Amino acid sequence: MEVVSGKALVTGALRALASFHKETRARKRLTFENHVAPVYAWVEVAHTDYIAGFRATREKIITSDKPDDVLKFLKDIRRGALMSRGQALVALDNLLDESEASTSGLPAGWSSVRPFYESCKDYLYGATAPAATSWYTEYINFVEVSSKYMPGDCWVQDVFGNDARGDLLFAIERTLDRLELKFRAVTQQYVLAQRNLIR
Numbered sequence: 188m189e190v191v192s193g194k195a196l197v198t199g200a201l202r203a204l205a206s207f208h209k210e211t212r213a214r215k216r217l218t219f220e221n222h223v224a225p226v227y228a229w230v231e232v233a234h235t236d237y238i239a240g241f242r243a244t245r246e247k248i249i250t251s252d253k254p255d256d257v258l259k260f261l262k263d264i265r266r267g268a269l270m271s272r273g274q275a276l277v278a279l280d281n282l283l284d285e286s287e288a289s290t291s292g293l294p295a296g297w298s299s300v301r302p303f304y305e306s307c308k309d310y311l312y313g314a315t316a317p318a319a320t321s322w323y324t325e326y327i328n329f330v331e332v333s334s335k336y337m338p339g340d341c342w343v344q345d346v347f348g349n350d351a352r353g354d355l356l357f358a359i360e361r362t363l364d365r366l367e368l369k370f371r372a373v374t375q376q377y378v379l380a381q382r383n384l385i386r
Contacts, residue, residue, distance in 0.1 A: 299383035
């Protein structure tokens, strides 16, 4: 039997640890490049689309003579948002569900990126319960209800001191603010994930 010196044993252990650390860092970098960065890029595109969509909606409300024009416009822009949003949410839900069940098979460094995925999911689900379908849903409902219960032109009528057009414009400004706050949270988690995975 060959006798191994203590120095050789320590040197071998240090080499093995260094190799393991290097491989782990490489796997974490791949997790960032293959999972985190693409999700952030998608949410960034969705955010840009939402901001542009609500700004266009605001202009449509200001220039529109009829609520029906705004309603059609909102439904059209929501249709595109729902398709891609739904695909991303399914992927995020699967990752989050899988991480609840077990950690095997998940990308290296998963525990440090879970908050990032949760912030993305929170962004995509919107800020309010009615927005659980999309950020546009509550506005579609508002215009539909206003049109239904305020016969004629709900943009012009002042029922019980309500100004449907003004209320909607105010709500859109608040939504633009909420979108920015939610996206800022996504960006902060992205930076933390990047720091944790790429050192």
